[in-house]
Amino acid sequence: MYVITNRSLNKDARGLDKFGKSPNPKGPNELRLVSITQKASKHVVNVLNDKLDLNEVKQLKQKFDLDIDPNQTWYASLRVACELYEQATQASPPKHILLFVHGYNNDMADVIATCQALEQAYGLVVIAFSWPANGGGVSGTAAYLSDKSDARASADALNRSVGKLAHYHQLLTAGTQKRWMAAAQKKHPDNPQASYELFTKLMEKACASSVNLMCHSMGNYLLKHALTPSASPLRQLVFDNIALVAADANNPAHEQWMEQLPQRRRLYVVINENDHALGWSRRKPGTEQKARLGHYLLNLVARNAYYVNVTQASWVKNEHSYFKGSAIAQNADLRDFFECVFHGESAESHLSFRPEGNYYELK
Numbered sequence: 118m119y120v121i122t123n124r125s126l127n128k129d130a131r132g133l134d135k136f137g138k139s140p141n142p143k144g145p146n147e148l149r150l151v152s153i154t155q156k157a158s159k160h161v162v163n164v165l166n167d168k169l170d171l172n173e174v175k176q177l178k179q180k181f182d183l184d185i186d187p188n189q190t191w192y193a194s195l196r197v198a199c200e201l202y203e204q205a206t207q208a209s210p211p212k213h214i215l216l217f218v219h220g221y222n223n224d225m226a227d228v229i230a231t232c233q234a235l236e237q238a239y240g241l242v243v244i245a246f247s248w249p250a251n252g253g254g255v256s257g258t259a260a261y262l263s264d265k266s267d268a269r270a271s272a273d274a275l276n277r278s279v280g281k282l283a284h285y286h287q288l289l290t291a292g293t294q295k296r297w298m299a300a301a302q303k304k305h306p307d308n309p310q311a312s313y314e315l316f317t318k319l320m321e322k323a324c325a326s327s328v329n330l331m332c333h334s335m336g337n338y339l340l341k342h343a344l345t346p347s348a349s350p351l352r353q354l355v356f357d358n359i360a361l362v363a364a365d366a367n368n369p370a371h372e373q374w375m376e377q378l379p380q381r382r383r384l385y386v387v388i389n390e391n392d393h394a395l396g397w398s399r400r401k402p403g404t405e406q407k408a409r410l411g412h413y414l415l416n417l418v419a420r421n422a423y424y425v426n427v428t429q430a431s432w433v434k435n436e437h438s439y440f441k442g443s444a445i446a447q448n449a450d451l452r453d454f455f456e457c458v459f460h461g462e463s464a465e466s467h468l469s470f471r472p473e474g475n476y477y478e479l480k
Contacts, residue, residue, distance in 0.1 A: 118152070118153045118154070118229065118232055118233070118236075118243065118245070119150060119151065119152055119153070119197055119201070119244050119245075120150075120151045120152075120153060120225075120228070120229075120244075120245045120246075120247050121148055121149075121150055121151075121244065121245070121246050121247070121278045121281075122136065122148070122149055122151060122245075122246070122247040122248070123140055123141050123145050123146065123147060123148055123149075123248055123249070123271055123274040124136050124137050124138070124139070124140065124141065124247060124248070124249045125137030125138075125139050125140065125141050125142055125249070126141070126149055126151075126164055128164070131162070132159055132160045132161070132162060133153075133160050133162065133224075133225040133226055133229070135151075135162045135164070136151075136162075136224075136225040136247070137249070138224075138249055138251040139249055140248075140249050140267065140270060140271070145267070145270040145271055145273070145274055146273045146274050146277065147274075148274055148277055148278060149164055149165075149166065150164075150165045150166075150193060150194050150197060151163065151164050151165065152165060152197075153229060160229065165192075165193035165194075165197065166192075166193070167192070167193050168190060168191070168192055168193075169191045169192060169193065169195060169196060171187055171188070173196070174187040174191050174195070175187045177195060177196065177199050180199070181199055181202075181288075181289055181292045181293075182291075182292035182293070182295045182296045183288050183289070183292050184288065184291060184292070184295075185288065194281060194285070195285065198282075198285035198286075198288075198289065199289065201214065201242055201244070202285075202286075202289045204242055205242045205326040206293075206325070206326050210240075210325070211325040211326045212240055212241060212242050212326060213239075213240075213241055213242070213326055213327045213328075213329060213459060213460045213461055214241070214242045214243075214244065214326060214327070214328045214329070215235060215239075215241045215242070215243050215244070215329050215330070215331060215459050216244050216245075216246060216278075216279070216282065216328070216329070216330045216331070216356075217231070217232060217235065217243055217244070217245050217246070217331050217333070218245075218246045218248075218275065218330070218331070218332040218333065218336035218339060218340065219231065219245065219246075219247060219248075219250065219333055219334070219336055220250065220333045220334025220335040220336045220337075220363075220365060221250055221261060221264045221334055221335040221365060221398075222250055222251065222260060222261075222264060223247075223250045223251075224251055225247065228245050228247050229245075231333075231438070231441065232245050234441040234442070235440075235441065235459070238441060238445060238452070239455065239456050239459050239460070241459055244282075246274075246275055246278050248267060248268060248271035248274065248275075248339060249267045249271070250264045250267060250268070250335065251264070261398070264335060265335065265338060268335055268336075268338050268339040268342065269338075269339075269342050271339055272339060272342040272343040272345065273343070273346075275339055275340070275343045275351075276343050276346065276349050276350050276351060277350075279330075279343075279350040279351055279355055280350035282328070282355065283350055283353060283355045286328060286355075300315075301313070301315040327357035327358070327381075327382075327460060327461025327462075328355065328356055328357060328461070329356050329357050329358045329359070329360070329458070329459055329460075329461050330355075330356045330358075330359045330360070331359075331360040331362060331440075331458075331459070332359075332360070332361055332362070332364070333362050333363060333438070333440075334362075334363050334364070334365045334394065334395075334411075334437065335365040335366075337361050337364035337365060337366045337410065337411070338364075338365055338366045340361070340366075341366050341371075341374045344374045344377050344378070345374075349377075351377075351378065352377050352378075352379065353379065354379045354380070354381065356380050356381070357380065357381045357382045357461030358380060358381075358382050358383050358384075358385065358458050358459070358461050358462075358464075359378055359380045359383075359384045359385070360385045360387065360455075360458050360459070361375075361384070361385065361386045361387070361410070361411070362387045362411065362440055363387065363389065363392055363394070363395060363411040363412075363437050363438070363439075364386065364409065364410035364411035365394075365395060365398050365409055365410075365411065366409070366410045366411075367407045367408070367409070367410065368407065368408040368409060368410045368412075368413045368415070368416055369407050369408065369416065371410050371416075371419060372418050372419035372420070372422075375419040375421065375422055376419055376420060376421055378421065380421075381461070382461055382462070382463060383423050383458070383463060383464065383465075384419075384421050384422050384423065385422070385423050385424075385425055385458055385464065385465075386410065386411070386417075386419075386422050386423070386424045386425065387411065387425050387427060387440075388410075388411050388412065388413070388414060388424060388425065388426050388427065388428065388476070389411065389412070389426075389427050389428050389433055389435075389436065389437075389439060390412060390413070390414060390426075390428040391428055391433075391434065391435045392409075392411060392412050392435060392436070392437050393435040393436075393437065394437035395409040395411055395412035395437065396412065396435075398412075399412065414426060414428075414474055414476060415474070417474060417475045417476055418475070423464075423465055423477065424474075424475060424476035424477065425454070425464075425465065425468065425476065425477045425478075425479060426471075426474075426476045426477065426478045426479070427439060427451065427479050429478070429480050430444075430448055430450070430451050430479045430480055431447065431448050431451075431480070432444045432446075432447040432448045432451070433448070433451065439451065440455045450467075450479060450480075451479060454468070454479055465477045
């Protein structure tokens with residue numbers, strides 16, 4: 118599993134203790150790519166900061182038909198992008214890629230456990246973007262406000278991460294197109310129409326994997342601030358589906374930033390009115406905290422959003438992370454909904470629509 122992070126990293130620590138609770142000392146925009154493997158009950162953490170040598174870059178260029186200059190400087194992120202692309206597209210059936218942005222007060226053990234649960238439940242390749250959401254060493258309201266500050270400060274780091282993901286995905290997709298176009302033309306050298314039809318079939322099979330985004334809880338507040346720059350990569354067409362789950366962001370005026378989010382298929386906003394964490398979030402900071410987007414069934418007005426109410430869905434109860442655990446284990450319809458979302462598919466066709474509130478309902 119791979120984690121993109123702007124947390125501080127302690128080179129002398131082992132396991133998940135290597136991840137700090139504060140932003141990178143070089144600044145909150147400084148990103149590191151980290152691999153995490155599990156051996157028995159322990160996590161082996163490796164910070165990937167190595168520059169790729171010329172021979173490896175040439176091998177990746179040839180294997181994936183990449184339109185790159187091997188003489189330029191390339192880093193481990195290129196290797197990882199190729200590895201994950203191959204892992205997703207070569208699986209049978211193909212796997213889908215999910216960028217996961219976690220919420221408030223999540224240490225790395227929480228983040229990794231959630232990513233593993235997502236991979237196992239839905240057959241995904243999960244990449245985590247982890248920001249320093251640990252409350253700043255304090256508790257209660259102060260911890261919550263400290264994490265909100267760190268979320269705002271991490272907005273550019275999320276933008277850089279999405280920009281890198283988009284760049285590598287475009288490179289790899291273009292390489293796949295080049296490879297299958299050559300194969301189709303070789304098969305039908307004198308018949309352009311037959312060549313193009315074969316190319317289309319080959320690409321449909323080769324590109325069965327989708328790339329999706331899920332922001333959970335305060336990760337949505339981070340997303341909101343990442344959209345502020347007009348040149349934000351999040352304003353570009355990067356993801357098939359975007360899921361805003363249990364969003365700890367203001368409901369009032371949410372359409373102003375959400376309508377800046379493009380996607381190939383759907384933008385889903387998932388709401389549980391009984392969400393205990395968002396109920397706490399609404400009360401704890403006092404009167405300045407407005408109704409939370411993931412906790413409120415009024416004012417659902419973003420023109421590009423599909424709002425989904427899971428409040429009455431069995432086993433959701435007052436859960437905050439109802440995309441995993443007992444909720445999806447006991448409620449097959451809920452699990453199927455999230456599977457469609459995370460697989461880049463339309464997920465609302467079997468749900469009831471409530472036009473009076475502009476939302477779909479899952480029970």
